[in-house]
Amino acid sequence: MPPNLYRFHSTWPVACSTAVAFEVLSDLGSYPLWWPEVKQAVKVDDRCARLHCRSLLPYELVFQARHNTQDPDRGLLVADLTGDLDGTVGWRIEADGERTRLVYEQVVTVRKPLLRKLGVVARPALVANHELMMRHGQRGLYTYLAGFHAGRHQHPEPPHPEHGQTRQTPQAPQ
Template sequence: MGGVQASYSFSASWVTAAPLDEVAATVVDLEHYPDWWPQVQAVAKLGPDTARVLCRSALPYTLDLVLDAVRREPPVLEVAVSGDLDGWVRWTLSPVDGGTRTDFAQEVSVDGALAAASLIARPLLRWNHHRMMAGCESGLRARLEGNP
């Protein structure tokens, strides 16, 4: 595709008071993301290693993504991302005192209207992603640590 294109790199890290195998099982279970990750609106399984995921954070825009499993065995869990974004998402899990350290990394590119918007709204789009990841962290902790 021609036209405007924009790339983004995101990362986040946190510790969840749960064993690595429980964190890994929750992260690879895409179909249940809407149960604990508020910004994941819907997931449809398309095949054994593929799912369609609709995400919406604070901004009034829903991302329509297809995730294809690349690695499902801890300590590294990874999916290829296509649809409104193209790239990958990787979760690296490490046992630490008190639970599991989660290192989240994402490298994606966009084109079309979202890329054009990023020319002026990049800080707002980064803030929106930060809100999404805050929802992920708090939702994952609540699910695995038993906090409402």
């Protein structure tokens, strides 16, 4: 394998429907809300965002992700990456009993000049950095989905005065 080519694979079981998982993962602009290492996502349009990522190592990767496949019926999201990373990234979203299995696949060539120069020497550190980022992303998604699900399915009633909650009405100055 060329020194600047990377292939990554992760599988995440999540407690939500495939439809909810697809909705969250297809919204590239929402990634900073749940993935700590995605520091910024600037939405270009409905299918594209410019992402700024930084994990433990002291470098930032900036790239554009553009969906080339968004197929909820097949549970498939695929995006082309251009910038500091060139290649593809995809999610397969599969029903797994009462849960959903997310299969992440990424094949990229590093274009960032500093990382290209370090090549073979830095590869183990870059892979470890990526693995850390994936663990944090998985944890963040679990938390985000729990809140996403709760927010969609709970409609709390406003407090009632008889339960000790009173509402103050501002009065106009006299």
